[in-house]
Amino acid sequence: RIMRPDDANIAGNVHGGTILKMIEEAGAIISTRHCNSQAGEPCVAALARVERTDFLSPMCIGEVANVSAEITYTSRHSVEVQVNVMSENILTGAKKVTNKATLWYVPLSLKNVNKVVEVPPIQYARKEQEDEGKKRYEEQKLDRLETKQRNGDVILPVINPEPHTVGYSQSSLIHLVGPSDCTLLGFVHGGVTMKLMDEVAGIVAARHCKTNIVTASVDAINFHEKIKKGCVITVSGRMTFTSNKSMEIEVFVDADPFVDEPRERYRAVSAFFTYVSLSKEGKPLPVPQLLTETEDEKRRFEEGKGRYLQTKAKRQAQMQQSAQ
Amino acid sequence: RIMRPDDANIAGNVHGGTILKMIEEAGAIISTRHCNSQAGEPCVAALARVERTDFLSPMCIGEVANVSAEITYTSRHSVEVQVNVMSENILTGAKKVTNKATLWYVPLSLKNVNKVVEVPPIQYARKEQEDEGKKRYEEQKLDRLETKQRNGDVILPVINPEPHTVGYSQSSLIHLVGPSDCTLLGFVHGGVTMKLMDEVAGIVAARHCKTNIVTASVDAINFHEKIKKGCVITVSGRMTFTSNKSMEIEVFVDADPFVDEPRERYRAVSAFFTYVSLSKEGKPLPVPQLLTETEDEKRRFEEGKGRYLQTKAKRQAQMQQSAQ
Amino acid sequence: RIMRPDDANIAGNVHGGTILKMIEEAGAIISTRHCNSQAGEPCVAALARVERTDFLSPMCIGEVANVSAEITYTSRHSVEVQVNVMSENILTGAKKVTNKATLWYVPLSLKNVNKVVEVPPIQYARKEQEDEGKKRYEEQKLDRLETKQRNGDVILPVINPEPHTVGYSQSSLIHLVGPSDCTLLGFVHGGVTMKLMDEVAGIVAARHCKTNIVTASVDAINFHEKIKKGCVITVSGRMTFTSNKSMEIEVFVDADPFVDEPRERYRAVSAFFTYVSLSKEGKPLPVPQLLTETEDEKRRFEEGKGRYLQTKAKRQAQMQQSAQ
DSSP states (O other): OBOOGGGBOTTSBBOHHHHHHHHHHHHHHHHHHHHTSSSSOOEEEEEEEEOOEEOOSOOBTTOEEEEEEEEEEEOSSOEEEEEEEEEEOTTTOOEEEEEEEEEEEEEEESSOTTOBOOOOOOOOSSHHHHHHHHHHHHHHHHHHHHHHHHOOOOOOOOSSOOTTBHHHHOEEEEEEOOGGGBOTTSBBOHHHHHHHHHHHHHHHHHHHHOSEEEEEEEOOEEEOSOOBTTOEEEEEEEEEEEOSSOEEEEEEEEEEOOSSOOOOOEEEEEEEEEEEEEOTTSOBOOOOOOBOOSHHHHHHHHHHHHHHHHHHHHHHHHHHHHHO | OBOOGGGBOTTSBBOHHHHHHHHHHHHHHHHHHHHTSSSSOOEEEEEEEEOOEEBOSOOBTTOEEEEEEEEEEEOSSOEEEEEEEEEEOTTTOOEEEEEEEEEEEEEEESSOTTOBOOOOOOOOSSHHHHHHHHHHHHHHHHHHHHHHHHOOOOOOOOSSOOTTBHHHHOEEEEEEOOGGGBOTTSBBOHHHHHHHHHHHHHHHHHHHHOSEEEEEEEOOEEEOSOOBTTOEEEEEEEEEEEOSSOEEEEEEEEEEOOSSOOOOOEEEEEEEEEEEEEOTTSOBOOOOOOBOOSHHHHHHHHHHHHHHHHHHHHHHHHHHHHHO | OBOOGGGBOTTSBBOHHHHHHHHHHHHHHHHHHHHTSSSSOOEEEEEEEEOOEEOOSOOBTTOEEEEEEEEEEEOSSOEEEEEEEEEEOTTTOOEEEEEEEEEEEEEEESSOTTOBOOOOOOOOSSHHHHHHHHHHHHHHHHHHHHHHHHTTOOOOOOSSOOTTBHHHHOEEEEEEOOGGGBOTTSBBOHHHHHHHHHHHHHHHHHHHHOSEEEEEEEOOEEEOSOOBTTOEEEEEEEEEEEOSSOEEEEEEEEEEOOSSOOOOOEEEEEEEEEEEEEOTTSOBOOOOOOBOOSHHHHHHHHHHHHHHHHHHHHHHHHHHHHHO
């Protein structure tokens, strides 16, 4: 579809969150369709995880986003979908790859939302494809378990923070979950959650460096718990790490089922977003260094540095490989 | 209401689809109100057909759209509504007629969506009004039957198409039907469908001529089948004909009730949109000729030419009439 | 227009904020039209103040909102507009008055946004109308000055608050101002701001009483400062007072022009919203009393009680008057 002014920031760059939302909608449609392709219990595919994804080139207002999706692996209870996004300038005809994302879905029964339905198997052209898919499946399963442990951190408010400290840029928003945010099952679309997460992360980044910023990448996101219609969700973000030209922001999503249900507020999702700062000509700008004050902040900065260096090493390895 | 940036293209012209959506909302309100005006079964008016409509002058961001609707004919089971749209520049006070559209609605029972309710008759000032309305009613009924036959065509993808061929500009989008797209009966508003159709047709036109384009007219649109909440709709468009200064695009809407229903994908709506290409000063530009390759494409081009010449002849006849 | 699921809460009641937004749009159109009606500098009417308004009866999904607006007074630099909202059930034909609101607009030049343009005077049917209008004009001017003094309060975060305390329900959201939120001058529509304020106030109310809540009334709202496109706005709410069956919530709007401008965060708007709690049958429910802890909270509770008793006395006086 055509990118509109509301999809973009004031510099005309489409929000990463808008793109993530389109990716998730495509993934949800293809996996729901697949899971209902054989006579069985009607079901709706729910997003369980999005693998790390890079925003390779910015998209602008007036461009057309082409989203294509393909199922690449199925386990007994989950579906892996590969989604590619291309931006097309329909005036010049130029096309660019914007994103490649891998998503995992789990089909939930329409009649009983707590029941996971069986997934019809797909056919593989070669045996290796199935083996590689299985490996990816095991890896993501492990990672989901690990991050479930980590959850529990809370962003505490800070009074009168200094510029460039963690407390200075941390931000949160609340959102009342409405009908258009939800699937047929009455739970929030994963894409809606990701869009709000990107919105908060973008505000944290902009508060820190006070320039035009764009999403560079999103780390793997795990969706631990469903969020029901009528909940209030609180999306909070804080900066964890800065390199010379990038900022890492941790984002938490907490759900508060405050009407009609006796449940406590719970952590539904958490993830790391990386942003870069751009000049008016679209060139990357240096980023002010994050000032860490507490022990926790220093620890998180070091952890962020670890992730940064690891990603950098991986990217260099890939570049060497493709250069050979 | 005031036209916003999201209602318009990058040149500031309001999308024809936004206008069609406002027209349909006004028509749905007045005909639902009329059909419930006598004590009877509560019902909701569903759009059955929109007659051919011309976009007489472009509307811009910041202008106010004034929409007025009037019931002009009732048969036993259908209502004809005439809707006029004026654009008003509230800074200069200038008003212009943007559109005159004629819509046909059928009242469906709130309790049983497959039951068509009887329409209370309206009073006519003169007997001729009733007779003319009846004639229009018979004509549209005939036309609806005919187009129902035609449906069944499919747009196949093309690999590496040449510029200005049919395959080069053909486009499609998918949309998951959400609650706010739907009426009280849980079926998609006709206006929502038309807005998506205009969006696809606009992308086809822009891909073909790579300039700023605007909707010039929409041929009669028949709504053969209802589309339910939760469906995925695929809207596809391909160019069928070009004259020196206009492009005709055929648009199909297919609905895929992929959850909860054992039904096949079906063709819900199809229509022809005509676009013109505008320079930065708003003057019409010449349009590159469409290159037809297959026999089907050549046939559709000739059919399009027929519609074009017929419309041109009709307009000249009207102009001569009003000049007398 | 027809009320959609997105306009309403899960019980189907249209949000007060949606209604306030429609009211403001109607007011902005009629006053901008009036101020440009004589040859002079082109201008756009900006909302300066909304008088206290009561929500007389709830509006539901599927009903049609009829909004009518009339200019009732003009001073040299401001316009008073009276807006009435009726809800119409198009199935039964039943109509109810939902709202009567009075709004004040100031016309700002399109060329120089800091210049207030002169307002063409209106004609009054009777001399008393002009005198009464002038009295209302003087009163609101005085009130705007007063509330400007009051501004400066900040909502501080609370760690682990007890249920029914002020800290327990206080909430805030951030919103990045996009193009569709803005007028032709590039400043946020007053109606957009009011919608966000109602959203936060509603969440505060629901957190406090954990039931379905609806807006009962909004105290006079003064718009002290414009908010520019690209700003981040923080909307914060805290409960100030509870009676047996109502809750008063104070809402602040702060704007943060963090990109491209050297300005500090500033208070743009503040107001009091009153909510009631409803059972599933739509009957008012008792509200848990607000627990006040600090001196400031106790003082604000007493002030809220004062406003509550004053409003109650006024309403009783009006009822006696109309009974005579």
